[in-house]
Amino acid sequence: MTDRVEGRPLEEAELVRLARGGDVHAYGELVERYREVAFRTAWLITRSSADAEDAAQDAFVKAFYALDRFRAREAFRPWLLRIVANEAKNRRRSAGRRERLALRASLERGPGDAAPSPEAAALAGAERRALLAALERLPERERLVVTCRYLLELSEAETAAALGIRPGTAKSRLSRGLRRLREALGDRDDG
Amino acid sequence: MGDHGMRDDPIAAALTALARDVAFPPAPPLAPAVTERLLGDRATGRRPAFPGLALWSRRRLLVAVALGLLAALGIAAAARFAIGAFEIRVQPGVTADPSLSPVEPGDLGAPASVREAEAAVGFDLALPPGDPPDEVHVVERLGDGPGIVVAWGPGAGAPALDGTGWSLLLMAFPGEADVGLKTVERPEAIRETSVGGRRAFWIDVPHVILLETDDGVLGPYRVEGNVLIWDTAEGITYRMETVLPRTEAIALAESLR
Numbered sequence: 001m002t003d004r005v006e007g008r009p010l011e012e013a014e015l016v017r018l019a020r021g022g023d024v025h026a027y028g029e030l031v032e033r034y035r036e037v038a039f040r041t042a043w044l045i046t047r048s049s050a051d052a053e054d055a056a057q058d059a060f061v062k063a064f065y066a067l068d069r070f071r072a073r074e075a076f077r078p079w080l081l082r083i084v085a086n087e088a089k090n091r092r093r094s095a096g097r098r099e100r101l102a103l104r105a106s107l108e109r110g111p112g113d114a115a116p117s118p119e120a121a122a123l124a125g126a127e128r129r130a131l132l133a134a135l136e137r138l139p140e141r142e143r144l145v146v147t148c149r150y151l152l153e154l155s156e157a158e159t160a161a162a163l164g165i166r167p168g169t170a171k172s173r174l175s176r177g178l179r180r181l182r183e184a185l186g187d188r189d190d191g
Numbered sequence: 192m193g194d195h196g197m198r199d200d201p202i203a204a205a206l207t208a209l210a211r212d213v214a215f216p217p218a219p220p221l222a223p224a225v226t227e228r229l230l231g232d233r234a235t236g237r238r239p240a241f242p243g244l245a246l247w248s249r250r251r252l253l254v255a256v257a258l259g260l261l262a263a264l265g266i267a268a269a270a271r272f273a274i275g276a277f278e279i280r281v282q283p284g285v286t287a288d289p290s291l292s293p294v295e296p297g298d299l300g301a302p303a304s305v306r307e308a309e310a311a312v313g314f315d316l317a318l319p320p321g322d323p324p325d326e327v328h329v330v331e332r333l334g335d336g337p338g339i340v341v342a343w344g345p346g347a348g349a350p351a352l353d354g355t356g357w358s359l360l361l362m363a364f365p366g367e368a369d370v371g372l373k374t375v376e377r378p379e380a381i382r383e384t385s386v387g388g389r390r391a392f393w394i395d396v397p398h399v400i401l402l403e404t405d406d407g408v409l410g411p412y413r414v415e416g417n418v419l420i421w422d423t424a425e426g427i428t429y430r431m432e433t434v435l436p437r438t439e440a441i442a443l444a445e446s447l448r
Contacts, residue, residue, distance in 0.1 A: 024229045031222040039218035049216040056218075060225045086408060089298075128212075131205055141301070150206035151213055165405050169331070181202045 012076055020067045031060050034077060037152060038084045041162065044147050045088035055091045059084040078154070078161030085144075085162055127185075134184035142177035145170050272381055274392060275428025276335070276364040277371040277420050281378045287397035291413035293354045294432075296342045299404060300330035308339045314427055316341070316363055317447035324361070331405035335366020350434055353415040360416070360432040371430065373414070374399045384419075384437065386444045391421035393437050419444055 012033070018026035038059065042052035063070075063083045070079050135143060148159040149170075160170035272279035304327060309316055311329045316339050318324070324341035331337045340362045345351040349358035364370045375381060375398045382393040395417040401410040416432040419440045423429070429447070433440050 024226050024233075027229065028222040028226040031225045035221040036218040039221070040215050043215060052216070053219050053221070057221055057224055057228075060221060061228050064225075064229055089409070090292075127205070128209060131202075131209060135206075146206065150203070151210045153210055165331075169405060178200060178202050181206075182200075185202070 013072065016067065016070065016072065016076060019064065024064075027064050030076070034080055035060075037077070038080065040152055041081050041084050041148070042088040042091075044151065045085060045144065046092045051091045052088065055088040056084055059087040062087065075158070075161075078158040081154075081158070081162035130185060131181070134181050137184065138177050138180055142173045142180065145173040146177040146181070149174055272392060274390065274420055275367055275422035275426070276338070276369060277373065277428055277430060278369055279373045279375060279381055279392060279394070279420075281376070281381070282374045283376060285374050285376055285399060287399050287413045287415075289413070291399065291411055293352070293415065294360065294400065294402070294410075294412045295355075296326050296328050296340045296357070296360065298409065299340050299402065300328040300337075303327050303329050305341070308341075312337045312339055312363075312365065314363075314365055314425065317423075317427075317429070318361075319443055319446050320448070322346070330362075330364075330370075330402075332364070332368075332370055332403065335364070335368040337405075338362060338364035338370060352432060352434060354413070355415075357432075358434060360430075362430040364428050364430075365426055367426075370403055372401045372403075373418070374401075374411075382437075384441065386419065386421035386441055389421055389423065391419060391441070391444075393440070394418045395437065 012030070015026045015030050019030060035056065038056045039052055042055040042059070043049065046052050046055060059080070063080050066083070070076065135146065138146065144163055145159055145165075148154050148162060149156060154162060156170055156174065157167055159174075160167040163170065165173075272281075303311065305316060305318070305323065308327050308329050313336065318341070322343065325344045326342045328340050329337055330340055340360065342357045342361075343349070343359040344356060345358040351358055352360070362371070373394070375394060375396065377396075380394055380396045380398065382395075384391045384393050394414075398414050398418075399411045400414050401408055402412070403409070414432065416434060417436070417440060419429075419431045419433070419437075421429055421444060429444070431440060431444055433443070435443060
């Protein structure tokens with residue numbers, strides 16, 4: 001049973017401490033907090049909702065049993081996302097050449113969907129499609145860094161930790177990825 | 192360029208705008224399923240109640256027990272199966288589950304030519320005489336620098352390793368920072384031998400391998416082939432996976448130039 005003050009959400013560090021002590025329900029609160037970013041990370045790698053769900057669920061279970069390796073001074077989210085990303089890569093590898101959803105498909109709107117944000121509305125549809133197509137053509141290593149950094153809105157440090165690469169490597173892949181996108185869209189404008 | 196330096200970049204700004212509008216599939220409610228699995232593990236005793244005695248600690252405990260057992264059996268000299276960048280652990284109860292995937296060279300790193308790979312890793316790759324490899328990949332890794340994995344497809348007299356499209360896999364890593372952790376169930380599965388007068392290990396039973404690269408810990412993978420691991424005077428550890436029996440594998444290893 002989790003020991004907590006009525007009505008006040010527990011701090012992440014406290015939830016981790018309780019989970020390390022075997023409190024599965026405290027861990028469930030951590031899962032709830034990070035399920036969305038975990039699922040999205042897995043989805044960006046697998047491009048399959050079913051595989052992403054399985055990968056995220058397995059990763060949360062593995063992370064629970066690996067909590068003794070988590071150092072309390074570190075941030076929990078990037079540590080967790082690294083496990084998620086590894087699990088998703090394993091899933092994708094097992095899935096082989098099965099067809100994967102493209103990012104642009106996820107942007108198609110149904111009649112009942114919410115209106116785009118003002119920022120997105122400012123990005124014209126054709127530009128958006130061109131940007132997504134260019135993003136999809138990036139080498140995978142660069143695409144993962146760019147999508148984690150911008151589509152998941154992780155910091156560079158979190159992106160590096162989540163993908164298990166050095167911060168300098170994340171920085172250089174991000175820089176290369178942005179340069180390729182710039183060139184791809186520039187070529188398109190020129191053409 | 193840091194987090195703030197991207198603000199003036201129009202591409203970065205466009206991606207930031209795009210992030211607000213990407214319609215990811217809805218995240219499923221994972222917490223109930225995860226807690227149910229954890230409670231189920233606890234109820235059936237499949238996993239410890241406390242993560243403090245979880246996978247990593249249990250692995251250490253098992254290794255300690257295995258080492259103690261080996262010492263008691265008078266084979267302590269073989270208790271630490273470490274060679275260069277690879278370590279082999281005996282973990283009773285850890286079996287090579289048939290559902291695990293084999294190592295796929297293309298997942299380990301970027302493709303390259305042999306010459307490009309050698310330039311990237313900073314050492315000359317020793318290769319067997321005959322056909323050049325069909326695939327070459329540079330494996331980035333923390334620690335003692337990148338390594339190379341090369342693979343040959345099946346050919347006459349060289350059938351594919353079970354579950355793979357390769358007849359021969361060769362890995363080369365510099366230094367002693369662990370890149371590969373192999374796990375076998377029984378100590379007698381590991382045989383000490385030599386390649387060119389240097390210490391080597393031979394494993395000819397299915398086992399499990401984890402690889403730590405710049406992309407994180409990859410695996411576990413199931414290894415079906417016969418494996419020979421040795422190091423060179425230059426500090427490069429080689430790992431060969433082949434269908435060949437031991438004497439032929441050693442001869443092939445000694446032919447590398």
